[in-house]
Amino acid sequence: MFVLLKGLRHARREIALSVPAARGSLALRHVDAGSCNGCEHELAAAANPYYDLQRHGLNIVASPRHADVLLVTGPITTRMVQPLLIAYEAMPEPRLTAALGDCAVGCAALVGEQAQLAGPLERVLPVDLRIPGCPPNPEQIAAALLDLMREAKQRVRADRSRSWSPQPRHPAAKA
Amino acid sequence: MSVHGREIVRALSPARILVVAPERWRAECELHAQEGWRFCGLFATSGAQQPRVSCVLARGGREHVLSTSVPTGILDTLVDLFEASAVDEREAHDVYGVRFHGHEPLRPLLEHPSDPAAWTVPVQGHDPYQVAVGPIHAGVIESGHFRFTVVGERILNLDLRLFYKHRGLQTAAEGRRLADGLAYAARACAACSVTNAVAYAQACESALALAPDRNLRRARTLLLELERLYNHLNDISAICAGVGFAPGSMAFAALKERAQRLNQRLTGHRFLFGAVAVASSELRIGHVDARAARHELRSIGDGTRSLWRELRFAASVQDRLGGVGCLTRDDALRLGVVGPSARASGIEKDTRSESPRLAYGEFAPVSVARASGDVAARFDVRGLELEQTLALLDDLLDGNLTTGAVKSLGGADCELGVSRVESPRGETLCAVQHHGGSVVRLHLRTGSYANWPAVACAARENLLPDFPLINKSFELCYACADR
Numbered sequence: 001m002f003v004l005l006k007g008l009r010h011a012r013r014e015i016a017l018s019v020p021a022a023r024g025s026l027a028l029r030h031v032d033a034g035s036c037n038g039c040e041h042e043l044a045a046a047a048n049p050y051y052d053l054q055r056h057g058l059n060i061v062a063s064p065r066h067a068d069v070l071l072v073t074g075p076i077t078t079r080m081v082q083p084l085l086i087a088y089e090a091m092p093e094p095r096l097t098a099a100l101g102d103c104a105v106g107c108a109a110l111v112g113e114q115a116q117l118a119g120p121l122e123r124v125l126p127v128d129l130r131i132p133g134c135p136p137n138p139e140q141i142a143a144a145l146l147d148l149m150r151e152a153k154q155r156v157r158a159d160r161s162r163s164w165s166p167q168p169r170h171p172a173a174k175a
Numbered sequence: 176m177s178v179h180g181r182e183i184v185r186a187l188s189p190a191r192i193l194v195v196a197p198e199r200w201r202a203e204c205e206l207h208a209q210e211g212w213r214f215c216g217l218f219a220t221s222g223a224q225q226p227r228v229s230c231v232l233a234r235g236g237r238e239h240v241l242s243t244s245v246p247t248g249i250l251d252t253l254v255d256l257f258e259a260s261a262v263d264e265r266e267a268h269d270v271y272g273v274r275f276h277g278h279e280p281l282r283p284l285l286e287h288p289s290d291p292a293a294w295t296v297p298v299q300g301h302d303p304y305q306v307a308v309g310p311i312h313a314g315v316i317e318s319g320h321f322r323f324t325v326v327g328e329r330i331l332n333l334d335l336r337l338f339y340k341h342r343g344l345q346t347a348a349e350g351r352r353l354a355d356g357l358a359y360a361a362r363a364c365a366a367c368s369v370t371n372a373v374a375y376a377q378a379c380e381s382a383l384a385l386a387p388d389r390n391l392r393r394a395r396t397l398l399l400e401l402e403r404l405y406n407h408l409n410d411i412s413a414i415c416a417g418v419g420f421a422p423g424s425m426a427f428a429a430l431k432e433r434a435q436r437l438n439q440r441l442t443g444h445r446f447l448f449g450a451v452a453v454a455s456s457e458l459r460i461g462h463v464d465a466r467a468a469r470h471e472l473r474s475i476g477d478g479t480r481s482l483w484r485e486l487r488f489a490a491s492v493q494d495r496l497g498g499v500g501c502l503t504r505d506d507a508l509r510l511g512v513v514g515p516s517a518r519a520s521g522i523e524k525d526t527r528s529e530s531p532r533l534a535y536g537e538f539a540p541v542s543v544a545r546a547s548g549d550v551a552a553r554f555d556v557r558g559l560e561l562e563q564t565l566a567l568l569d570d571l572l573d574g575n576l577t578t579g580a581v582k583s584l585g586g587a588d589c590e591l592g593v594s595r596v597e598s599p600r601g602e603t604l605c606a607v608q609h610h611g612g613s614v615v616r617l618h619l620r621t622g623s624y625a626n627w628p629a630v631a632c633a634a635r636e637n638l639l640p641d642f643p644l645i646n647k648s649f650e651l652c653y654a655c656a657d658r
């Protein structure tokens with residue numbers, strides 16, 4: 001146990017994330033809509049001792065009910081559209097959606113007009129944040145999410161008098 | 176040509192394609208089964224007028240492809256000869272409409288009917304009930320659906336429903352030049368990207384009667400082992416997470432991060448994307464970089480060893496691993512399980528020892544002292560294989576590496592090439608059929624595809640809360656199976 005903890009302390013000394021920690025927090029819920037697993041690996045890696053997303057208030061949560069942001073990976077297969085929409089509907093307002101990786105953003109080289117695909121994400125849900133890369137590395141993921149957190153905070157502050165809703169709802173989201 | 180040269184040519188000769196009449200299909204396959212040939216995969220193609228079905232069998236480094244046309248749309252099943260072919264036959268039915276006489280019921284695989292009775296195994300008994308999990312799981316995991324039939328906490332049966340991530344990559348590759356088709360195989364899965372790409376490239380080269388030169392072999396072997404390194408570190412981290420041991424999980428995640436940074440330094444990509452090509456290799460590593468990489472690998476090795484020792488003596492971890500998720504040797508053989516999971520059940524087979532197109536030399540698979548087939552054994556295999564991989568990498572990085580190429584074997588072109596490569600989860604088969612240099616059919620049967628039925632088998636009779644651990648001890652990719 002001692003060796004384990006010492007190793008972790010060592011890793012933490014080399015923390016790669018240069019972004020200054022912002023105050024606040026975002027709860028993230030990830031949905032894989034047909035990725036190659038690369039984006040998942042990098043998102044999970046963002047929680048490893050080198051990047052330690054949690055330190056910045058970014059937590060990956062188990063239920064969409066607890067989430068502020070829906071992080072979607074993959075080119076959105078037809079079979080994942082329904083589960084994705086159900087997860088989105090389960091989230092409390094205000095809610096944000098992020099496309100993680102080129103596939104979800106819609107600029108991946110391989111994602112053509114296959115009949116099995118309904119994506120990219122913007123065809124299915126309103127997209128608030130795009131994190132390009134194939135896959136984006138943990139640093140880019142963390143930096144993009146921290147920017148989103150800052151921006152969301154400003155918007156909330158500006159809209160404090162009204163009840164805040166980020167975007168007009170996309171028709172597909174009601175389906 | 177020297178005797179040695181002739182041997183190499185024989186070892187590299189393409190798979191033998193045996194065209195059989197539809198009524199002889201089963202008999203021929205049965206003959207092969209009796210002669211000890213192992214089932215490696217079955218796939219259908221649309222063919223000119225009627226679908227064709229091909230079955231790949233291997234014995235001692237040689238492959239036979241039995242191929243038949245299916246004029247009536249019905250073919251005799253092979254499931255009683257090779258149980259592993261069950262999934263393949265279901266896929267051939269769902270995509271190409273081939274039916275299999277004697278495979279009853281032929282449950283849908285790619286189709287997702289809403290009635291569970293259409294795709295689950297009926298379970299009789301006193302008060303069994305179903306627990307449905309997924310396709311979205313709690314955590315950063317891929318999508319797939321599990322339906323458990325349980326009594327209390329005990330799992331009586333597990334039905335898997337995958338293919339939520341089916342992207343049609345195989346069909347999307349059709350019609351493209353052979354060199355361009357590689358991306359579709361590679362991007363099927365990030366964690367097995369090198370394996371899939373190498374399997375594809377070798378299948379093409381085998382069809383075109385080309386042999387890799389020494390540099391090409393070395394480059395590909397290096398990439399394959401770099402892939403195995405970060406995957407095995409990841410799998411150990413995942414097993415620790417499965418028992419809720421955060422320090423172990425995080426420490427191995429940190430080692431995985433170091434391995435991936437090394438990948439970035441050597442190839443320019445953390446997942447080694449884009450490092451494999453058909454018939455060539457652009458990978459160049461100079462003396463200085465190779466020495467630095469060896470140094471970093473030794474340090475990763477030291478870290479791994481000391482952490483591994485810690486885990487060995489962490490009683491709260493070890494206590495959770497033994498006797499959970501047992502896969503007996505008989506079941507593993509019956510289901511055609513491959514890779515570390517098979518070796519943990521006492522099947523000492525590793526495709527690396529029969530890969531003449533790669534630089535493995537005299538490779539011997541690891542043997543586990545206690546091949547009990549449980550989570551503990553699968554855990555131990557990962558540890559042993561890490562040692563092996565680190566030693567191989569140390570060898571492969573001895574000296575600089577320059578670009579690789581192919582030379583002609585002098586044989587005639589063949590329409591179909593097959594290749595088998597050991598991925599971090601087991602043997603991956605890639606079959607490429609081409610016409611004039613364009614892909615006609617690409618079929619990828621990955622280690623994960625082969626092993627998913629074993630997860631269902633190993634989960635039986637275990638407690639439901641142990642399932643995440645059992646699942647993580649196999650650590651299969653969904654993306655690899657769904658494609």
Ligand code: SF4
Pocket residue numbers: 034035036037038039073074075100101102103104108133134135136362365
């Ligand atoms: S963006 Fe790249 S890494 Fe991410 S899912 Fe798509 S292919 Fe995979």
